[in-house]
Each structure stands twice: as C-alpha cells, then as structure tokens.
Amino acid sequence: MGVRKAVLPVAGFGTRVLPATKSIPKELLPVVDRPVLQYVVEEALAAGIEHIVFVTGRNKGAIEDYFDRAFELETSLEAKGKDAILSELKQTGLPPGASSFIRQQGALGLGHAVLCAKDVIGDEPFAVLLPDVIIKSGRSCLAQMVDAFDQVGGNMIAVDPVPEARVSSYGVIAPKSRNGKLIEMDGMVEKPAVSEAPSNLAITGRYILQADIFPLLESQGAGAGGEIQLTDAMARLMQLQAFYAYEFDGRPYDCGSKLGYFEAVLAHALDHDEIGEDVAALLQNIA
Ligand code: G1P
Numbered sequence: 001m002g003v004r005k006a007v008l009p010v011a012g013f014g015t016r017v018l019p020a021t022k023s024i025p026k027e028l029l030p031v032v033d034r035p036v037l038q039y040v041v042e043e044a045l046a047a048g049i050e051h052i053v054f055v056t057g058r059n060k061g062a063i064e065d066y067f068d069r070a071f072e073l074e075t076s077l078e079a080k081g082k083d084a085i086l087s088e089l090k091q092t093g094l095p096p097g098a099s100s101f102i103r104q105q106g107a108l109g110l111g112h113a114v115l116c117a118k119d120v121i122g123d124e125p126f127a128v129l130l131p132d133v134i135i136k137s138g139r140s141c142l143a144q145m146v147d148a149f150d151q152v153g154g155n156m157i158a159v160d161p162v163p164e165a166r167v168s169s170y171g172v173i174a175p176k177s178r179n180g181k182l183i184e185m186d187g188m189v190e191k192p193a194v195s196e197a198p199s200n201l202a203i204t205g206r207y208i209l210q211a212d213i214f215p216l217l218e219s220q221g222a223g224a225g226g227e228i229q230l231t232d233a234m235a236r237l238m239q240l241q242a243f244y245a246y247e248f249d250g251r252p253y254d255c256g257s258k259l260g261y262f263e264a265v266l267a268h269a270l271d272h273d274e275i276g277e278d279v280a281a282l283l284q285n286i287a
Contacts, residue, residue: 003146003208005120006049006127008040009113011057011104016257025060026256027131032268032275036255037063038092039134046140049127053100053117057107064101067094109227114209115217123211125149128230130205134264136271137250141206144248148182149208154242157234158206159183160252167197171231173245174198183245185238190224190231201245203231204252213237 014026021029027037044052056063070089077086104116114128127142135141141158149156159173174186175198189198207230216233223229237243253267254260269279 001124003125003127005051006044007053007117008131009055031264037131040129040131043140043142047142047146051098053120055102055104055113055116057104111217111228111230111233118214125210128207132256133205134253135250141248141250145246156208156244156246158204158248159201159245160204161200162202164200170202172197173201181247188235190229
C-alpha cells in the first residue's frame with residue numbers, strides 16, 4: 001500500500017525561540033511570507049499525501065484556523081479586487097476532510113505524539129514530518145523518500161550529515177552498507193554523547209513507518225530526556241522489519257533554533273521572486 005497519511009507533531013513548546021513563541025505556536029513563525037508549517041505541509045502534499053494528522057496541544061488553536069478558510073478576510077479582499085493575494089490565501093487551505101487534529105495532553109515525547117495518531121492512521125504505512133525542519137530541495141524530500149519506498153518497502157528515515165560536534169542534538173544512525181542513497185543500518189541512537197555517536201548521519205525529521213510501530217510505542221519506556229522517544233521504538237522495529245536510511249537531496253533548516261530559523265529566513269528571502277534581488281543587495285550593503 002502507498003503512503004497516504006502524514007502525522008505532523010505540532011504540540012511542542014518552542015522553548016528554544018522563547019519569548020517569540022510565548023503566545024504564537026512556533027510552527028506559525030513566518031519564513032518570509034508564510035509560516036514554517038506551510039512549507040512542511042506543501043512538502044507532504046507534493047509527495048502525494050492525502051490526509052494530514054496534526055497532533056496538537058494547548059494554545060495551538062491558531063494552527064487549526066490557519067488551514068481553514070478565512071471567510072471574512074476573503075470576502076473583504078474580494079470586494080477590494082485583491083485577486084492575487086486572494087488566490088494565494090485560498091491555496092493555504094486543506095481540502096474538506098483532508099485533516100485531523102488530535103490533542104496530545106502532555107509533553108511526553110515525540111514517540112508519544114506519534115502514538116496519539118494511531119487510531120486515525122489505522123493499519124497502513126504513514127509518514128511523519130517534524131514541523132521544526134524545513135527542507136529546501138528541488139523535489140520534495142518526502143517525495144524522494146516515497147519514490148524509494150515504492151521500490152523497496154519497509155520503513156525509512158531521512159538522514160543528513162551534520163558536524164560531529166552537533167550529533168548530540170539528533171537521533172544518529174549506525175550505517176552498515178550503502179546502495180546509492182539508501183543505507184542499511186546496524187542501529188540508531190537518540191542524542192548520543194559526541195564520543196559515543198556511531199556516525200555523523202543525523203535523523204532529519206522525515207519518516208515513513210509501518211503501523212507496526214504503534215504496539216512498540218505503546219510499550220516504549222522513557223529514553224533520552226525522560227521522554228518516550230520515536231528513535232528507541234524504531235530501533236526495536238529495525239530488529240523485526242526492513243529499515244532504511246535515505247540520504248536525500250536538499251538542505252534542512254532547523255527552525256526550532258534561533259540560528260536555524262534565521263538561516264531559513266535568509267535562504268528563502270534570497271530565493272524569493274519579489275524581494276530576492278533586493279535582499280542580496282541589502283546583505284552586501286550590511287557586510
Ligand atoms: C527530534 C528527534 C531526533 C531528530 C530531530 C530532528 O528531536 O527525536 O531523532 O534527529 O528531531 O530535528 P528534537 O529536535 O525534537 O529534540
């Protein structure tokens with residue numbers, strides 16, 4: 001069966017960019033003229049995803065509104081003949097019935113957030129996209145993974161090399177053998193100490209998983225940071241089923257951190273049709 005559904009865990013507090021995220025969900029911080037989350041949803045849709053399951057928490061209501069129609073705003077723009085922005089606005093909505101919102105009642109970890117989507121996913125392979133990470137690429141990163149998944153099946157995670165000093169911020173894989181972009185693994189570990197990391201290939205926040213992950217998440221104890229870690233349950237699933245890492249084409253930006261967010265804004269501003277050239281000139285000026 002193909003990958004039709006995607007889980008987007010959007011319950012996190014955004015502590016690394018406080019106080020900006022005190023009353024705004026971190027997923028709605030703008031990167032130039034659209035929220036971080038929209039880039040991630042577009043990546044999922046470009047991969048053929050038909051239904052998005054948002055796992056939300058308290059104070060995240062603005063996310064639900066963002067993907068709904070904005071009737072008053074649209075009526076007012078229509079009356080003023082602002083057609084260009086109106087059509088752009090309409091593209092941000094998701095089709096009727098194509099999204100679900102589930103509350104995660106406590107910050108118990110990424111593994112727990114994914115488990116909250118169990119009933120909506122049912123018994124089919126599904127994608128997980130972490131909304132902190134925007135991936136700038138020609139072809140959508142998840143679409144690249146779906147192409148590979150359609151060939152080999154099993155389970156798959158996106159990986160990207162990071163500087164060794166930063167491995168302890170990520171899930172890290174132990175590669176065994178490589179066939180093009182596909183890597184077979186011996187294991188994976190969540191946030192290892194630099195001295196204990198099995199490689200510098202970090203898990204980038206894009207996953208395709210079989211529904212068999214759910215019973216493993218149900219029995220998964222707390223791991224790194226005292227949280228129920230998706231990586232720990234995946235390491236167990238890897239003992240039972242085919243599991244690949246996929247080194248994608250593209251550049252990830254971690255918008256959950258101050259520097260990553262700034263880099264994302266800069267990269268997207270420089271590439272923007274309307275302001276790109278001016279931004280490049282501005283940067284030269286400042287430098
Ligand atoms: C999560 C995952 C980690 C992954 C990272 C990517 O960690 O647990 O395996 O490498 O996202 O951004 P977090 O950044 O939520 O602590």
